[in-house]
Structures are given as structure tokens and as C-alpha cells.
Amino acid sequence: MSAISARRKRAIALLSLTSIILVTLDLQGSGSASVLRGTFGVFFRPIEGVTRVITRPVSNAWHGITHYNAVTKENDLLREKIAQQEGAAVAAAASVRLSQELLALNGLPTLAGINSVSAQVIGDSPSNYSQSVEINQGSDSGIKVGMPVMNAAGLVGKITKVFPRRSIVMLITDPEYALSVKVINNPEAASPIGDPEASASTSSTTTTTTTIPKPQATSNIPGFTPGTTTMPLTTVNVTVNVPSLTPTLTVPANGALPVRETGILEGRGSSRVPIVRFIDSAQRFGTILPGAPIVTSGGSLSLAPPDIVVGTVSKVTDRLGTAGPILEINLVADLTNLSFVRILLYQPITEQVKP
């Protein structure tokens, strides 16, 4: 009996030690962990597939019982929303096209120029402490770790693990997720730079007199004089506005110039909304109001290209000193109900391997 107990204790010690070594190897980014997962996947996927088929009726019955009222209500709301947005979408599409053309004309990167792969979400993380989903496209489709993942609404997350025919997507709400974003503040909140007293736009009116020659009819062609280079003069008064030379720059109070500031978006788990930190509390940026849109900032070090819509500011928590405010974000993508996603085959310049 004691021999059996000793053998079991040895087994416990061996298994514990193996687990600790595996944790260390995986945290160091060793490939052996991926190999082990891949090998287990080959054995486990068929079992999972069969189980999924067998248990699907139970899942469907459960969803039918628990979500029927919510789905009916949601359908009504969505129909109303679609009706509202149909008109706006046409105008928005035209604006986006114009914007992309302008960016392309100026040689600036646009989302339209980035190849993408569509994928279906085939599973959530089977844990209460991880915010990730599994998709049915992998390295065979050109997907690499770090690539941004979107749905029709906006940014969803990024690729964290890639297998030949599937990938793991870390959602924005995961506490491990961080991304550089920019807040586009409401123009109303922008304040002028320079001397506040001299900030008002000033101009002076100057009247100049310009002489325009009056044609003299000396031929059959009205207004044309053969061999004549000088023409009689007619006096016309022209009013020209000349701006004053006061050295002030004015951001229009109600103008169309949105003010942008960058910060870092961080996930905080499924029960709490993501936040944006490290926003500069500069005077130019003005007061951030709820509803201000948040988009990715892009850049050579950022894993996402610029101008992917992330969400809107839902709450602003001011902090003392130069710490800057903390912004709570309402994500535009509904992460609880993901079906299809699009993976942008984008890598920042610093990550691209030269041939």
C-alpha cells in the first residue's frame, strides 16, 4: 500500500514539475507548447466535432428558451435601426469613397488598399477568464500573429495564435489587449491657441482701384481694334479683404476641423468596458465630450492601420495634474455575438520581412 502511495506521490511531483516547466516554456514563447497543442488538436478535434453535432439540439433548445423574448425585441429594434441607417449609409459610403480617393491621391495609406480575409467564428474560449474566439482561417490564408480583426461595425481584436487552418483572436476586452488609438474630439470643444484677447479673427477692408481698358469699336468686329495694343480705360471699384498680420492662429469655434489626440486603449475583462489612457490634457484638445469617436492611430509600430473605427467615448473621468483623463469606451462592434470577421492582412513596416 505504501509502495502504491509513494508511486502516486512521485507521479504527482512529476506531473507538477512538467506543468511548471510547460508554463515557463510557453511564457518564453517556446515552439514546443504550440507543437503540443497542435498534436492534441489533431486527436481532439474529431471528438469535439462529434460532441458539437450531438449537443447542438440541446444548445438550440436552451437558446430558444432563454433568449426568445430578447431576440424578438432585438429584431424589432434592428429593423427600426436598419430603416434609419439605410439613407445615412449611402451618404457615408460616398464620403468614405471621396476620403479614400483623396488619401490615395496624396499617397497616404487607406484601408481599401489593404488585402483582407473573411473568416467565420467557430468557437469561444472555454474559460471564464479569457476573452478570445477561434476562427476558421489560419496561416494557409496568409494570416499572421498581430494582424487586426474587424467585423462590419469596427475593430474586434487581434490575432494571437495561428495554426494552418484556424487562428485565435484576442478580443479588445481582454485585459492583455492594448492598442494605440486617437480620439477625435468634438469641434465645439476645441479652444483657440495664442493670446486669448487677440484670438478673435480680425480682418480689414481695403478698397483699391483697378483700371480695365474699354474696347474701342474701330472695325466691323465689335470690341476689336486691329493694330491696337492699348485700350481706353474704364474705372471699376473692387473690394478686397486683406487679413490683419496679427500672429495668431485660430481654430474655428464651430468649424469643421476636428482635433485629434492619441492614447492607449486597454481591455478590462468581459464585465467592464475598455478604457483609453495617456490622453494629453493639452489646452488645444479642449474638453472631451461623451460621443467623441475613437479610431486606431496607426503608425510604424502599431499593429493596426490608421482609421479603423473602435468606438465612442461613453464616460470621461478627469484626473488631477498632467495625468490626463481616463475615457471609457462604448465599442461599436458587438463582441457577444460575433459570426463573421475580416482579418486585415496588415503588418506595420517594422514587422515586414524584406525579401
Next chain:
Amino acid sequence: MLVASVVLGLQTTLFNDLRPFGVMAQVMVLFAACAGVIYGAEIGAVAGLIVGLMYDCVLTTPLGLASLVLGATALVAGAFPYFVRESSWWNKAIAVAVASAFGEILFPVAQALVGLGGWVQWRVIGVALIVALLNLFLAPLLMPVVRWTLKESLVG
């Protein structure tokens, strides 16, 4: 291994879809806790470590972390036979529920210990209570399966 694979299959499909109160029932934790409660700390820990390693292969957390957590959960559950000699099925179900709650709290703590912070929140307590409640009802169903499985392998 085969029975544990089927249980893992249920975890990743059925119990992944059914999330009462937004919380997933943890049948892998339940399996480890049942092993501890029925066969004691030693067999429970071995079963928990093996089942946990399988669970690790489908999680995105570092490989080996769930193994350690489920091993510890089964070890705690294994204390039950020392305290209650003549136990009934509902005694065991309660012990499994308590051990499940412990395991569910231990998981984010273990994540924080290896540097994956952010999950140690007050929500964890609510999640642990719901998991304990769900496992309380699921334990009588899984205990005969665990008893048969381990009798054929580890104990036998």
C-alpha cells in the same frame, strides 16, 4: 483519457454555449473535484493534473497553468474523505461545489502569478459562486462516471 476527452468536448461545445447568468459551467474543474472527493487527495491530484493538461491544450493561457490549478483543486477536494467517513451523495456534491469554487478563484490568481494580470476582480467571487451552484447540480451526474473511469485506470 478518452472519457476526459469527451468531457472536454462537452466543455468546449455544450457548456461553452450554455452560459447561465453569463458564466460557463466548468465541467473540467468538476471532474477534478469529483476525483478528489471520491478517491482522496493523491488519486485526485493525479487525475486533476492530467485532466488540467488536456484542458490547457484548448485554452489560450500558458500551457500547464490549468493543470496546476486543477491539481490543486483536486487536492483540496481530496481532504473531504478525511473529514467525513460515511458520506452520502449530497455531502459529496456539496464538497465538490466548494472545491469547484476554490478552483475557479484559484485560476485568475494563478494567471496573475505568471504575469497575466487584470482578471483578479470582484467579479471572480460571483463567477465562483455560480460555478459552485452549477457544479452542485452536475456533480451527482458526473460522479458515477468519474468513479467508473478512475476505478478502471488509476485505482485499478
